Amino acid sequence: MNEKIMLSTIAHGRSGDKGNHANIAVIAYTPTGYAWLRANLSADLVASYFAPMQPSRVERFEAANVLALNFMLYDILAGGASRSLRIDTQGKTLALTLLAMPIDIPNGLERMTRQLPV
Amino acid sequence: MSTLRIGNACGFWGDSIDAPIRLAERGRLDYLTLEYLAELTMSILALQKQRDPEAGYAGDFLDMLERLTSILTKQPDLKIITNAGGMNPLSCARKAKAILDKAGLIKKIAVVSGDDLLPQLDTLLKLHPLTNLDTGADLASIRQRVVSANAYLGAQPIAKALASGASIVITGRVADASLTVGPAAYAFGWDWSDWDRLCGASVAGHLIECGAQVCGGLWCNWRDVQDYSDIGYPYTDIAPDGSFTITSDAGPGVNRETLIEQLLYEVGDPARYLTPDVVADFTSVSLEHVNTRTMRVQSAKGKPATDTYKVSIAYRDGYSASGTLVIAGPDAVAKAKRAGAALLQRIGCTFDRSNIEYLGAGACAPGIVTAPGNPPEVVMRVAMHDQQKAKIERFAKEFAPLVTSGPPGVTGYTTGRPAVREVFAYWPALIAKSAVQSCVEMLS
Known part of the structure; x- marks a missing residue:
């Protein structure tokens, strides 16, 4: 079995709500890491990861200028801020959930991890 | 003209009650903005106004204003822009005036309204179906249950209020970024079709609208925050060309990571961030490290604003x-x-x-x-x-x-x-x- 690392080794992010939808920004620490994200972190992969929370669809946007992918997860908030019965009504924690996703160790990992100072 | 400094020290109703005081003292701002209205706040305020015609605004703002009076005395040119008016900006403004009067401060107060569509909702519905953006459903199905319906106004009425000499502007529902775009457009005399500059100011407004969230709040690399007890609040220095810097008044400062996390917060397509003032392209901006507190953002490109306002109905x-x-x-x-x-x-x-x-x-x-x-x-x-x-x-x-x-x-x-x-x-x-x-x- 391949050794795994968490997505957070090569990226950081933030999530928030838009009505009943949530967005998750995944931001690479380096250009090499961004290239890996673009090639590997597809909308389909994110959709299958979040399948237990039943998003109706997932859309991916690119912001190469800030080395980021932005995912829209539609209808994932079980009603959103006003109607959701969940503790995380606004999807505030979804970014950390995605960043905890196990990934295969990418080739050239040392060029993808956080370089200080930021 | 040199740059214009706008600070936001309230990201939501319930935010720190000390941050506005601190930011105004530390930041030497031209404008202090205070943002109180979440998506559903208006429904709560609407019901308050139903019970009491004098109510229906964010009362916390008045407490804040009272505490700010000593700063307004020391910094007579400081202007305040807030959406605390909620469902009743006029009543909020009258009470604000009473507070200023008591402190011996003479300030022109402007009220921006027109966002409240409830009084003429049935007339509007004859021509504007207000179908649900997410589901496509017809508003008729819930018309009798509507408690509030507000359009997100833009920066133009805020700029107009400032042009009329207001030093305190109290609005109902406006787009959060417009609280920043209004003073910038007024100060620099921007044309309302100068999309790139409007985009720059909109990005600045978006970055500061949630207060501490661009200054290390929620930052993934939380171990790098040495002291959360004095997390910073942000101000932006906007240049006449629409480029700007973002600075934190304390805490871990603003850096590339904190800025990008907030840039994409609550964003759908980053190339088409819709505001009433402009379609902002967040993918057009370039970032530059200035120092440990400050990042520079430039080269923003905007596209013409759409011909619609977003409406939030509860x-x-x-x-x-x-x-x-x-x-x-x-x-x-x-x-x-x-x-x-x-x-x-x-x-x-x-x-x-x-x-x-x-x-x-x-x-x-x-x-x-x-x-x-x-x-x-x-x-x-x-x-x-x-x-x-x-x-x-x-x-x-x-x-x-x-x-x-x-x-x-x-x-x-x-x-x-x-x-x-x-x-x-x-x-x-x-x-x-x-x-x-x-x-x-x-x-x-």
Whole structure:
């Protein structure tokens, strides 16, 4: 079995709500890491990861200028801020959930991890 | 002209009550903005106004203004722009004037209104269907349950108020970024079709609108925050060409990571961030490190604004309540699950919607993250929603008995019965800008 690392080794992010939808920004620490994200972190992969929370669809946007992918997860908030019965009504924690996703160790990992100072 | 400094020290109703004082003292601002209105705040304010025609605004702003009077005395040119007016900006402005009068401060106060569409909703509906942006449903299906309907106005009425000499502008619903775009457009005399500059100021406004969130708040690399107790709040220095810097007045400062996390916060397509003032392309900006407190943002490219305003409608949608109990000791999760099942059976009726979750065992990402091993305790949280208030009241009464009649290790029941609250659902829509008349009024 391949050794795994968490997505957070090569990226950081933030999530928030838009009505009943949530967005998750995944931001690479380096250009090499961004290239890996673009090639590997597809909308389909994110959709299958979040399948237990039943998003109706997932859309991916690119912001190469800030080395980021932005995912829209539609209808994932079980009603959103006003109607959701969940503790995380606004999807505030979804970014950390995605960043905890196990990934295969990418080739050239040392060029993808956080370089200080930021 | 040199740069214009705008600071935001309130990201939501409930934000730090000391931040505006500190930011105004430390930041030497031209403008202080204070943002109070979340998506559904207006529904709560609308009901307050129904009960009391003088109510319906964010009362916290008045407490804040009172505390700011000494700073306004020391910094007579400091101007304040806030959406604290909510459903009743005029009443809010009158009370603000009374506070300033008492402090011996003479300030021109402007009121921006026209966002409230409720009074003419039925007339508007004849020409503007206000279909639900998400579902395509017709507003007629919930018309009788609507409690508030507000268009997100843009920066133009704010700039107009400033041009009329206002030093305090109190608005109803406006787009958050417009609180920043208004003063910049006014100060630099930008044309309302100068899309790139409007885009620059919109990006600046978006970055500071949530206060501390661009200054290290929520930052993934939280270990790098040495002291959360003095987290910074942001100000932006906007140049006449629309480029700007973002600076934090304290804490870990603003850096590339904190800035990008906030740039994409609550954003859909980053190349098309819609505001009433411009279609902002967040993918066009370039970032540059200035120092440990400050980042520079430039080269923003905007596209023409759309011909519609976003409308936020809230309607009555039944009742809900939620209660929590702590279940501790061995097999906490298994015991909590038995308790939850027993509760549902005892109540004996079905609800429109219900949810039982176990905090500490992966509730924030149900089905994706699970607790490793056997946590020493979990919080069982039960939430119910139904159109019938009586059912929710029954649930609230049946919750407590689990303290004596459930599995062992139940505790943490000190806050009394779960509160039954009215639910207001959110209905996003668009309306032609031509159907909405914004209004700027100077308080004499």
